Amino acid sequence: xxxxxxxxxxxxxVRWCPGCGDYSILKQFTEVLASTGSDPDRTVxxxxxxxxxxxxxxxxxxxxxxxxxxxxxxxxxxxxxxPDLDVWIITGDGDALSIGGNHLxxxxxxxxxxxxxxxxxxxxxxxxxxxxxxxxEGQVTKSTPRGSVDHPLNPLTLALGAGATWVxxxxxxxxxxxxDQLAKSQAHQGxxxxxIYQNCNVFHDGAFEVxxxxxxxxxxxxxxxxxxxxxxxxxxxxxxLAWNGGRPxxxxxxxxxxxxxxxVHDPSDRLKAFALAAxxxxxxxxxxxxxxxxxxxxxxHQAGTRPLHDVLHSGRTWTVE
Amino acid sequence: xxxxxVLLAGDSGDGIQLLGGQIVRAAAQSGRDVxxxxxxxxxxxAPQGTVSGVSGFQFRIASDAIHDPGAxxxxxxxxxxxxxxxxxxxxxPGGLLLAATEGFDARSLALAKLPxxxxxxxxxxxxxxxxxxxxxxLTLGALAEVSxxxxxxxxxxxxxxxxxxxxxxxxxxAGLETELRALFRGDETNILAYKAGLxxxxxxxxxDYRVELEQHGVERGTFKTxxxxxxxxxxxxxxxxxxxxxxxxxxxxxxxxxxxxxxxAKLQPEHVTVFQxxxxxxxxxxxxxxxxAGGLGVTASSxxxxxxxxxxxxxxVMTELPLVLIDVQRGGPxxxxxxxTEQSDLAQALHGRHGEAPLxxxxxxxxxxxxxxxxxxxxxxxxxxxxxxxxxxxxxAGSAQPWRIPEVSELPSITPPRGSAGEELYARDAHGVRxxxxxxxxxxxxxxxxxxxxxGTGRISYEPANHQAMxxxxxxxxxxxxxxxxxxxxxxxxxxxxxLVLAWGSTYGAVRSxxxxxxxxxxxxxYIHLRHMHPLHPxxxxxxxxxxxVVVVEMNEGQLAHHLQGEWARPVESVCKTTGQPFTTEELxxxxx
Numbered sequence: 001x002x003x004x005x006x007x008x009x010x011x012x013x014v015r016w017c018p019g020c021g022d023y024s025i026l027k028q029f030t031e032v033l034a035s036t037g038s039d040p041d042r043t044v045x046x047x048x049x050x051x052x053x054x055x056x057x058x059x060x061x062x063x064x065x066x067x068x069x070x071x072x073x074x075x076x077x078x079x080x081x082x083p084d085l086d087v088w089i090i091t092g093d094g095d096a097l098s099i100g101g102n103h104l105x106x107x108x109x110x111x112x113x114x115x116x117x118x119x120x121x122x123x124x125x126x127x128x129x130x131x132x133x134x135x136x137e138g139q140v141t142k143s144t145p146r147g148s149v150d151h152p153l154n155p156l157t158l159a160l161g162a163g164a165t166w167v168x169x170x171x172x173x174x175x176x177x178x179x180d181q182l183a184k185s186q187a188h189q190g191x192x193x194x195x196i197y198q199n200c201n202v203f204h205d206g207a208f209e210v211x212x213x214x215x216x217x218x219x220x221x222x223x224x225x226x227x228x229x230x231x232x233x234x235x236x237x238x239x240x241l242a243w244n245g246g247r248p249x250x251x252x253x254x255x256x257x258x259x260x261x262x263x264v265h266d267p268s269d270r271l272k273a274f275a276l277a278a279x280x281x282x283x284x285x286x287x288x289x290x291x292x293x294x295x296x297x298x299x300x301h302q303a304g305t306r307p308l309h310d311v312l313h314s315g316r317t318w319t320v321e
Numbered sequence: 322x323x324x325x326x327v328l329l330a331g332d333s334g335d336g337i338q339l340l341g342g343q344i345v346r347a348a349a350q351s352g353r354d355v356x357x358x359x360x361x362x363x364x365x366x367a368p369q370g371t372v373s374g375v376s377g378f379q380f381r382i383a384s385d386a387i388h389d390p391g392a393x394x395x396x397x398x399x400x401x402x403x404x405x406x407x408x409x410x411x412x413x414p415g416g417l418l419l420a421a422t423e424g425f426d427a428r429s430l431a432l433a434k435l436p437x438x439x440x441x442x443x444x445x446x447x448x449x450x451x452x453x454x455x456x457x458x459l460t461l462g463a464l465a466e467v468s469x470x471x472x473x474x475x476x477x478x479x480x481x482x483x484x485x486x487x488x489x490x491x492x493x494x495a496g497l498e499t500e501l502r503a504l505f506r507g508d509e510t511n512i513l514a515y516k517a518g519l520x521x522x523x524x525x526x527x528x529d530y531r532v533e534l535e536q537h538g539v540e541r542g543t544f545k546t547x548x549x550x551x552x553x554x555x556x557x558x559x560x561x562x563x564x565x566x567x568x569x570x571x572x573x574x575x576x577x578x579x580x581x582x583x584x585x586a587k588l589q590p591e592h593v594t595v596f597q598x599x600x601x602x603x604x605x606x607x608x609x610x611x612x613x614a615g616g617l618g619v620t621a622s623s624x625x626x627x628x629x630x631x632x633x634x635x636x637x638v639m640t641e642l643p644l645v646l647i648d649v650q651r652g653g654p655x656x657x658x659x660x661x662t663e664q665s666d667l668a669q670a671l672h673g674r675h676g677e678a679p680l681x682x683x684x685x686x687x688x689x690x691x692x693x694x695x696x697x698x699x700x701x702x703x704x705x706x707x708x709x710x711x712x713x714x715x716x717x718a719g720s721a722q723p724w725r726i727p728e729v730s731e732l733p734s735i736t737p738p739r740g741s742a743g744e745e746l747y748a749r750d751a752h753g754v755r756x757x758x759x760x761x762x763x764x765x766x767x768x769x770x771x772x773x774x775x776x777g778t779g780r781i782s783y784e785p786a787n788h789q790a791m792x793x794x795x796x797x798x799x800x801x802x803x804x805x806x807x808x809x810x811x812x813x814x815x816x817x818x819x820x821l822v823l824a825w826g827s828t829y830g831a832v833r834s835x836x837x838x839x840x841x842x843x844x845x846x847x848y849i850h851l852r853h854m855h856p857l858h859p860x861x862x863x864x865x866x867x868x869x870x871v872v873v874v875e876m877n878e879g880q881l882a883h884h885l886q887g888e889w890a891r892p893v894e895s896v897c898k899t900t901g902q903p904f905t906t907e908e909l910x911x912x913x914x
Binding site: 057064073301320 | 346349350352500503540541542543544545546555558559562567568569571588589590591592593594595596598599600602603606607608609610611612613614615616618632633636640726727729759760761762763764765766767768769770771772780781
């Protein structure tokens with residue numbers, strides 16, 4: 001019997017603020033679980049603490065709402081005990097990048113076979129509005145009334161630097177794109193870091209509007225596809241990126257510079273993935289920036305096989321008759 | 322009974338611990354009982370020849386069963402002036418000083434910050450019997466034909482001393498030679514030095530110093546020498562076997578707990594996966610993840626690592642998942658004395674979590690006992706669905722003793738609770754234990770977490786009465802763990818005693834020897850050595866109530882004494898010290914009466 005998204009929705013009352021971007025992410029997530037034929041008996045959703053980390057309660061599978069920042073470590077233990085389970089990590093910018101930064105980078109470098117869905121809203125929501133590691137410089141929050149002075153972290157360059165084998169970005173307000181990226185993250189063998197721009201309409205409304213709103217999206221968001229020129233601007237692209245000696249350059253398409261001259265996206269190129277991830281200005285790439293193959297963690301951590309009798313009698317022994 | 326206490330001391334690079342380990346194994350194999358005590362610097366290679374770089378290894382060999390490594394030494398083997406300076410106070414008047422001649426030259430005196438004209442050996446002769454051995458010359462002489470530099474040859478000095486001691490304490494020399502051949506895989510250098518020491522002792526100089534120790538009647542079986550770290554590793558391997566499920570041993574390097582990690586990584590027992598985590602927090606939370614997934618998570622730490630794991634323990638209490646934390650206590654707080662022993666984590670183990678978060682706490686008393694206590698810790702964790710802390714310490718971790726290897730059929734059963742999907746997640750059995758429904762169980766999908774759960778269902782609940790009910794239920798479940806304890810063991814019972822001595826952990830050997838001495842001297846005292854720190858043994862209070870005096874002996878500032886006074890609302894006397902060194906029997910005799 002084929003399951004539907006409804007079969008993956010638990011009976012728990014969903015308690016995010018009305019208008020929160022998390023609703024869309026939950027909806028796309030359950031739809032993807034259904035469309036990819038996930039088995040609720042073998043699916044485990046692991047989270048830390050924060051608004052995003054409430055998600056496992058709303059999904060009718062196995063789930064554990066663990067400790068602030070610790071989801072990657074909990075998931076590591078789950079995978080070591082049973083590598084056959086389909087484990088997902090749900091986290092946020094504070095959870096993954098501040099209190100849990102250490103666990104995140106080590107899960108990535110080990111290539112733990114788990115998609116990591118990082119809901120980035122550039123704010124601490126559940127604790128009611130303090131600046132987060134991704135908050136912009138100057139961002140006014142409850143704990144930075146004169147503006148944040150901290151330079152923000154870029155989750156994607158961090159992930160690439162930590163040795164992630166799959167790095168992508170999507171957004172709450174583009175359900176089709178989000179579903180596609182979620183399915184790809186699940187299909188990847190290894191750590192798949194998917195940053196999801198998620199609007200917190202209470203404490204940091206409109207943070208990503210320029211990239212998510214239909215009126216501005218075409219000019220500022222570029223949707224990457226492997227093997228295709230990196231171009232944007234409308235139904236017919238008007239701009240494209242050039243790989244100018246290692247520096248991404250925005251070019252207007254025309255007689256001087258055509259699509260054939262544009263940078264063709266190759267997700268296996270780590271250097272170029274860094275360049276895309278490092279685009280922090282008005283232009284933002286979405287989609288899979290980087291995808292590579294490397295042996296997955298847990299495959300290399302097999303349980304021992306030595307029988308107990310041999311273990312007990314290991315080393316030098318003597319017998320008294 | 323006859324016993325001798327020998328203290329080996331030299332540079333941390335002199336191979337003192339290896340020398341000690343070999344001699345202990347030889348003594349145990351020859352049917353003597355043995356206990357040891359290591360004392361080494363926290364630095365890997367402390368400055369050579371200095372007092373801070375001295376490494377010590379004490380052992381006691383006896384013709385009958387003993388419980389402690391002894392107090393003052395009958396023999397001090399000093400490789401250099403610094404070693405002599407550090408330990409001479411522990412040598413009995415009239416005892417034997419075996420001094421490596423070259424270690425008392427001008428350079429050695431300077432390194433030990435002693436005046437150039439200090440004649441240590443001359444003054445030693447006034448108080449001790451002194452046997453000067455030109456260890457360097459004998460070693461180089463024995464290795465004259467070996468094509469190695471002098472520096473490399475000198476590494477075999479400890480084997481030369483091993484030869485001398487083997488003869489002095491009448492241990493089986495041929496058996497030891499076979500052992501050394503296996504250990505050094507055919508490298509003759511060490512064997513040559515060992516034999517030279519043996520010959521030197523036999524033919525020349527040390528006839529007067531030979532000590533004959535009878536072989537005591539040991540039980541039958543197959544034996545090995547174990548220290549506390551090896552014993553815990555074997556205990557975990559045995560527990561995993563009895564449980565028949567995956568075990569994840571997850572830990573972060575820290576002294577002195579790391580040796581358990583090394584042992585398990587080397588042993589590769591079936592069912593056991595070893596994982597070195599990125600930090601202490603990841604170690605405990607990955608262990609908990611394994612328990613959620615249906616394996617058993619085990620972690621270990623020492624010192625500050627215990628504090629870092631408190632958060633993870635709280636989640637284990639709340640989610641009611643099995644977890645075992647082995648705390649190899651060391652001197653604290655903070656980095657403290659990383660290689661020294663202490664029992665100062667008891668209060669944190671009992672109480673050191675936010676919220677009402679009780680959990681069972683056990684304490685091992687010796688290396689051999691650490692095997693049994695580890696098995697009990699796993700049994701309680703799994704059968705009661707709770708995290709368990711097992712306390713060991715640096716002394717137990719590093720001290721060696723002979724141990725009869727048990728048959729697999731002798732091991733206790735470990736039975737997981739029910740795990741079918743039909744029941745409510747937090748439905749409790751007669752002992753208050755919830756089911757363990759593991760991911761992969763058809764129809765068993767559920768969510769757990771750190772938020773308070775509803776009675777029965779486990780769904781999130783902030784209801785006041787529900788929180789009270791869950792707090793009470795979790796505590797009652799932990800109390801019910803006492804059903805898995807054996808009978809209360811009274812170690813020593815004198816007729817009509819009015820004083821009860823309570824001790825726990827690694828003080829066992831010293832306190833027991835002290836009790837035997839007191840009984841022999843006509844003092845009427847009974848003694849119970851606690852293994853169950855929480856919940857206390859159900860018969861303990863009624864037993865203690867029969868005594869006018871209760872004396873609590875421990876290596877901290879009175880943590881168990883305070884705890885018992887709180888639990889029992891009666892005064893107890895506290896005998897304690899916090900020096901980073903274990904009690905000696907002599908010390909205990911002076912500390913209370």
